[in-house]
Amino acid sequence: xxxxxxxxxxxxxxxxxxxxxxxxxxxxxxxxxxxxxxxxxxxxxxxxxxxxxxxxxxxxxxxxxxxxxxxxxxxxxxxxxxxxxxxxxxxxxxxxxxx
Numbered sequence: 001x002x003x004x005x006x007x008x009x010x011x012x013x014x015x016x017x018x019x020x021x022x023x024x025x026x027x028x029x030x031x032x033x034x035x036x037x038x039x040x041x042x043x044x045x046x047x048x049x050x051x052x053x054x055x056x057x058x059x060x061x062x063x064x065x066x067x068x069x070x071x072x073x074x075x076x077x078x079x080x081x082x083x084x085x086x087x088x089x090x091x092x093x094x095x096x097x098x099x
Contacts, residue, residue: 011035013079017086018043025049025092033079034070041078042067048094055085 001010003022010018013033021028027046034041045051045064057078058066070078 013075014043014082017079017083020083020086021045021089024086024089025094026086026089034075036072036075039070039072040067041070041075041082043082049092050094053089055082057081 001008001015001019003018010031011033014031018028018031021043026049028043029046030042030044032038032040032042041058043066045066047064049064051060051064051066054060054066055068058068061067068078
């Protein structure tokens with residue numbers, strides 16, 4: 001997948017989420033949708049991103065990471081919930097990267 005003209009590797013379940021977040025100005029640095037052998041889901045954002053709003057089942061962790069612990073059966077439903085959250089976010093008014 002390409003973000004800002006750069007080819008990046010993103011878990012398939014999180015591709016649409018990361019695309020939306022970055023398009024809205026919530027610049028992401030790392031993410032993981034969770035896996036059978038790693039039941040943690042997380043998204044790390046650029047330090048300038050305001051994370052006062054995040055999915056209800058996630059917790060904030062310094063530095064600018066939201067994460068949650070998943071059960072095997074929650075991998076897809078988690079991605080669906082995070083996608084709904086990303087779609088509802090307003091455009092980030094803080095310009096991190098100039099175009």
